[in-house]
Amino acid sequence: MYRFVASRPLFRSLSFFLHVFSRHSKMPSAQVFNTKDEAVYTTSNGAPVGEPYAAQRIGTAGPLLLQDFHHIDLLAHFDRERIPERVVHAKGAGAHGYFESTHDLSDITSCKLFTSVGKKARATVRFSTVGGESGSADTARDPRGFAIKLRTEEGNLDWVFNNTPVFFIRDPAKFPHFIHTQKRDPQTHLKDADMFWDYLSQNPESAHQILILFSDRGTPDGYHNMHGYSGHTYKLVKDDGSWVYTQIHLIADGGFKTFDDATAGKLAGENPDYGIQSLFETIEARKYPSWTVYIQTMTPEQAENFRYNVLDLTKVWSHKDYPMRPVGKLVLDENVQNYFAEIEQAAFSPSHTIPYLEPSADPILQSRLFSYPDTHRHRLGVNYSQIPVNAPIVPVANFQRDGLMAINNQGSRPGYQSTIAPLTYLRYKGAMNGSPRDHERAAKHEIWIGGAFWDLSEVTELDFEQPRALFQDVMNDTDRDHLVSNIAGHLGNVKSPVIKARTLSYFASVDQSLSDRIAKAIGAPSAKPLQVKPASEAISFRAHVNKTVKL
Numbered sequence: 145m146y147r148f149v150a151s152r153p154l155f156r157s158l159s160f161f162l163h164v165f166s167r168h169s170k171m172p173s174a175q176v177f178n179t180k181d182e183a184v185y186t187t188s189n190g191a192p193v194g195e196p197y198a199a200q201r202i203g204t205a206g207p208l209l210l211q212d213f214h215h216i217d218l219l220a221h222f223d224r225e226r227i228p229e230r231v232v233h234a235k236g237a238g239a240h241g242y243f244e245s246t247h248d249l250s251d252i253t254s255c256k257l258f259t260s261v262g263k264k265a266r267a268t269v270r271f272s273t274v275g276g277e278s279g280s281a282d283t284a285r286d287p288r289g290f291a292i293k294l295r296t297e298e299g300n301l302d303w304v305f306n307n308t309p310v311f312f313i314r315d316p317a318k319f320p321h322f323i324h325t326q327k328r329d330p331q332t333h334l335k336d337a338d339m340f341w342d343y344l345s346q347n348p349e350s351a352h353q354i355l356i357l358f359s360d361r362g363t364p365d366g367y368h369n370m371h372g373y374s375g376h377t378y379k380l381v382k383d384d385g386s387w388v389y390t391q392i393h394l395i396a397d398g399g400f401k402t403f404d405d406a407t408a409g410k411l412a413g414e415n416p417d418y419g420i421q422s423l424f425e426t427i428e429a430r431k432y433p434s435w436t437v438y439i440q441t442m443t444p445e446q447a448e449n450f451r452y453n454v455l456d457l458t459k460v461w462s463h464k465d466y467p468m469r470p471v472g473k474l475v476l477d478e479n480v481q482n483y484f485a486e487i488e489q490a491a492f493s494p495s496h497t498i499p500y501l502e503p504s505a506d507p508i509l510q511s512r513l514f515s516y517p518d519t520h521r522h523r524l525g526v527n528y529s530q531i532p533v534n535a536p537i538v539p540v541a542n543f544q545r546d547g548l549m550a551i552n553n554q555g556s557r558p559g560y561q562s563t564i565a566p567l568t569y570l571r572y573k574g575a576m577n578g579s580p581r582d583h584e585r586a587a588k589h590e591i592w593i594g595g596a597f598w599d600l601s602e603v604t605e606l607d608f609e610q611p612r613a614l615f616q617d618v619m620n621d622t623d624r625d626h627l628v629s630n631i632a633g634h635l636g637n638v639k640s641p642v643i644k645a646r647t648l649s650y651f652a653s654v655d656q657s658l659s660d661r662i663a664k665a666i667g668a669p670s671a672k673p674l675q676v677k678p679a680s681e682a683i684s685f686r687a688h689v690n691k692t693v694k695l
């Protein structure tokens with residue numbers, strides 16, 4: 145009795161708040177159940193229950209009764225509360241908001257979202273760390289995920305981005321190896337510095353990303369004070385079949401704020417949920433976080449003359465040669481009502497795209513197009529796209545039927561191409577992969593002809609140019625001091641002298657003084673750069689195109 149009397153005023157004000165909030169919620173798929181003041185406590189089949197804490201038993205001390213559905217319902221559901229956490233990016237935070245187009249891109253794309261100034265799409269965003277489990281610290285040194293779902297009139301567009309413009313790998317089969325080295329050792333079940341640097345020093349194309357990760361950008365101040373980058377090259381397509389390569393950037397209007405290593409480490413102990421909390425409280429205080437969305441573009445001809453492979457995710461495009469062009473704004477203005485329903489169950493995929501915004505042939509991106517829906521089927525079930533947070537705001541009409549949790553099973557519509565209730569087919573000229581294109585340039589980078597190769601990229605001197613420029617020209621003295629001490633703090637834990645020496649060679653390939661400063665800090669001998677082929681022996685994108693494409 146005491147429990148109910150004591151908790152009722154709190155329950156009443158909370159449920160009133162949820163009720164009011166849900167009525168005004170702009171989030172189309174947010175669901176709030178039983179928040180009305182007069183809600184009656186029930187079993188899952190809606191039958192009223194007198195006392196939630198009571199269990200049926202024989203007498204007052206005998207065994208429990210199987211007929212007490214309330215009790216079984218309660219426990220059985222509780223036993224199944226957990227779903228698999230994401231294999232990577234398990235720890236996260238999220239909110240809702242909107243994207244608004246501020247500039248007309250109709251000279252380069254027919255994508256409706258980007259060709260009409262003022263067009264808006266409701267958004268759900270999930271930020272995350274990568275390597276840690278769902279209870280790990282928000283301030284860990286790690287890249288951050290920045291996943292955005294935009295609900296457009298032509299279906300959902302997901303931008304599954306990170307807060308760094310480059311990545312550790314460019315050969316997709318390396319991903320599970322790399323991730324395993326960031327997670328726990330199979331025997332000790334501990335994170336392991338030897339494993340971490342053993343992998344990286346064998347795969348030096350990671351150097352660019354590692355320099356960013358071990359700068360203070362590796363420990364952002366919360367989730368909403370950072371930029372987001374597509375990293376991958378995408379394609380913006382026009383109705384006439386012409387297209388440009390593009391890179392997408394979200395630049396935080398409040399700037400990219402970071403912590404130094406000591407502050408991040410302290411917060412990891414004191415408040416592991418710092419990022420979740422600061423995002424929620426910032427939105428509650430109506431200081432809505434916002435980003436300006438820009439693109440860089442490159443024509444197919446420019447791509448063939450670009451110094452780097454346009455499909456290489458370890459490289460950035462110079463802003464001078466490929467200027468940033470504004471596109472729109474992303475604003476987060478609504479906290480979730482129910483974290484699990486609206487964020488944990490959110491399923492983002494680079495393959496969720498809309499007409500005229502297409503993936504490039506970047507092999508990592510191509511591999512991700514498969515991996516995300518695959519993991520969603522495992523994590524959330526085959527009908528994951530019918531969960532309210534994932535459901536498009538436009539009607540879905542196709543021939544997919546049944547399966548676990550089929551909530552929108554498309555009524556009486558026949559499950560085959562039928563003349564009884566035919567579906568209408570919109571024959572876009574330039575829409576989605578494989579549609580007809582009449583432009584010669586499109587054909588050139590669209591029709592790939594060649595043998596089936598086991599492809600694996602090679603590291604050359606070219607791979608150290610951008611990290612070297614980052615270290616020597618972009619970073620200032622403080623940045624460089626922090627970089628050295630952040631790396632030394634981690635590499636100093638490595639036990640194997642061989643791995644330590646190879647890692648110092650890896651950094652010497654970027655800059656000898658960087659390597660020597662780290663070596664001094666960890667008390668190791670100076671190391672020479674890795675032996676790799678000269679930049680002139682790197683296979684250019686033009687050579688790849690000419691080798692595999694015949695018109």
Ligand code: HEM
Pocket residue numbers: 229230231232233236270271272288289290291304305306311316319373374375376490491492508511512515516519520523
């Ligand atoms: C071959 C390379 C990659 C593979 C196989 C891969 C695979 C995965 C998988 C399986 C998940 C878990 C998804 C889920 O359970 O919902 C995930 C999450 C994620 N990945 Fe990747 N990933 C790769 C590279 C990348 C890259 C290059 C980026 C960014 C440019 C990225 C950004 C993200 C983000 C933001 C999430 C979290 C999505 C969310 O918040 O639900 N990943 N990745």
